[in-house]
Amino acid sequence: MADATVHPLALVEAGAELAADVVVGPFCHVGPQVRLAAGVHLKSHVVVTGDTAIGEGTVVFPFACLGEVPQDLKFRGEETRLVIGARNRIREYVTMNPGTQGGGGVTTVGDDGLFMAGAHVAHDCRIGDRVILVNHASVAGHCDLGDDVIVGGLSGVHQFVRIGRGAMIGAVTMVTADVLPFGLVQGPRGQLDGLNLVGLKRRGAARADIAALRELLGALASGSFRDTARSRAEAPGLTAMEREVLDFILGPSERSFLAPRP
Structure with missing residues (x-):
């Protein structure tokens, strides 16, 4: 001192x-x-x-x-x-x-x-x-917030929620379920509206990685969320970002997920 x-x-x-x-x-x-x-x-x-x-x-x-x-x-x-x-x-x-x-x-x-x-x-x-x-x-x-997460003004995150790396929560949003890495969530009761494209681009994510994530979210929205994730996790040739999202989904959680909308 x-x-x-x-x-x-x-x-x-x-x-x-x-x-x-x-x-x-x-x-x-x-x-x-x-x-x-x-x-x-x-x-x-x-x-x-x-x-x-x-x-x-x-x-x-x-x-x-x-x-x-x-x-x-x-x-x-x-x-x-x-x-x-x-x-x-x-x-x-x-x-x-x-x-x-x-x-x-x-x-x-x-x-x-x-x-x-x-x-x-x-x-x-x-x-x-x-x-x-x-x-x-x-x-x-x-709660568990990964690296590079942004939570907008006047937003609330419910207890035990996990928010994956690089996700963004819009302003005045209530988050009651887990948020996938790189996801974008907004609304009075937050819904997953796609990818946090601005954040991904700022961190220099390659176009191929962004395209792979978009395709993955489309696949998750088209079927049973967890079953699709388990199936995709066994596929060869996954990018590191795809693997991160799938590991997040299949990891331990106290909450449900904000799943991509079809």
């Missing part, structure tokens, strides 16, 4: 670990179990509490609250954790909760994410790298 810059109007409790180049702005409160890696910047009026670790270079904007007890009536004060990765941008009024005993005890957030004003990450979630939660998007407990 010797090399950290702590504003005289901030409260850093004994036991907190602050690495070099950490900046704690005015009116921040840092709890005794908190660990801030090099270059973390708490701008002002930020609360970081509980057993919470924040990775290097992450910037937290005013009035965010990280590590406060979960919003789960079954929580009884057990020791659980929140682990936030490196180089995240956590904007105003964002809330992130630690895990619960019933969900594995830890909430994890990857690297290079953008969590816009008012976004919420609930207990026992697993958030991948480069995830964007737009203003007031909320992710309920036990």
Whole structure:
């Protein structure tokens, strides 16, 4: 903590670990179990509490609250954790909760994410790298969001839902079932409307890969969803992206799927 810059109007409790180049702005409160890696910047009026670790270079904007007890009536004060990765941008009024005993005890957030004003990450979630939660998007407990997922503003993700890598959720959408990798979901009760073509192109996906994914979604829409997936998984010559989608469908899940519409 010797090399950290702590504003005289901030409260850093004994036991907190602050690495070099950490900046704690005015009116921040840092709890005794908190660990801030090099270059973390708490701008002002930020609360970081509980057993919470924040990775290097992450910037937290005013009035965010990280590590406060979960919003789960079954929580009884057990020791659980929140682990936030490196180089995240956590904007105003964002809330992130630690895990619960019933969900594995830890909430994890990857690297290079953008969590816009008012976004919420609930207990026992697993958030991948480069995830964007737009203003007031909320992710309920036990959810799993893959890398490069975007959740639009004012959208909600139901507990236990999985969202595969590269998927995009449109604004004002309620997601109640699993979303395939690279899928595009939108609507008051979200439906799978095809591929997240913009995201795929931004990441440099080849035309052949996109065409294969389109053909796969068409096949899944034309028959029994899981049976078709099992059959396709045994076919030779699958692309890596096709394999990722099929592995996602056939993997363990607590929810149903947002299936492609015929």
